[in-house]
Amino acid sequence: MKIVSIITQKGGAGKTTIATALAVAAQKDGLNTAILDLDDQATSCFWGDIRTSQDHSPALAVKDVKAVRLPHVLDALKTAGCDLAILDCPAIHRDVAMDAATPSDFVLIPTRADVFDIRSMRQTVDLMKSIDKPCAVVLNFCPPAGREMGDAREGIKGIGVELCPVEMHHRKAYSRAQQLGQTAQESEPSSLAAQEIIGLYTNTLKQLKEGETHGELTASRA
């Protein structure tokens, strides 16, 4: 089983949007996937409740988990044949971020392209570096044009962390889908948001496969 955490210090950066979108993409791709919601706001869980009540397919396991029970829950998921666990983390909580990152194979760190967001995100990057955790920053809420994007890419390069080649733009399809218990690739499959999510999923799979020695992710899908 692979574990991907979505972590960033800043609130509202897109953690839950990315966690749910990656989970749906993985489940559609044949990976048995679960979302573990470590945030007391339980947004992923509420999203999952709507999804279940509306009978959207594929069905997804979304569990709220306290950080202290995470190792136990991850063991149980592994035993149950889960291929991919996606951990949706709360903003600010450094301890929870550490608890989630430690067992993870890869960490995605979303941020807006603004100076203060990047400054705040840097704390998360430093935390990942302190445990030598493979991670990448993904720019979210990107504007269609303007010098902010170039500045943001430069700023991230300066921090010395990998930048995800897929950038997510500010698009209504993301929030519309979330309110329906869906993701953009389901509710608006021909949208640019849907393309971004597929790109982000493909890139995340690539990162996971680069970290493997025996092709475990592919093998467990057979």
Ligand SMILES: Nc1ncnc2c1ncn2[C@@H]1O[C@H](COP(=O)(O)OP(=O)(O)OP(=O)(O)O)[C@@H](O)[C@H]1O
């Ligand atoms: N690229 C985007 N374009 C437009 N809206 C977006 C985008 N990404 C996320 N959103 C919306 O922004 C809001 C915040 O996103 P989300 O809940 O994913 O952030 P979060 O980091 O999980 O927040 P929190 O720190 O509170 O858990 C949601 O309404 C979501 O639908």
Ligand SMILES: [Mg+2]
């Ligand atoms: Mg959230």
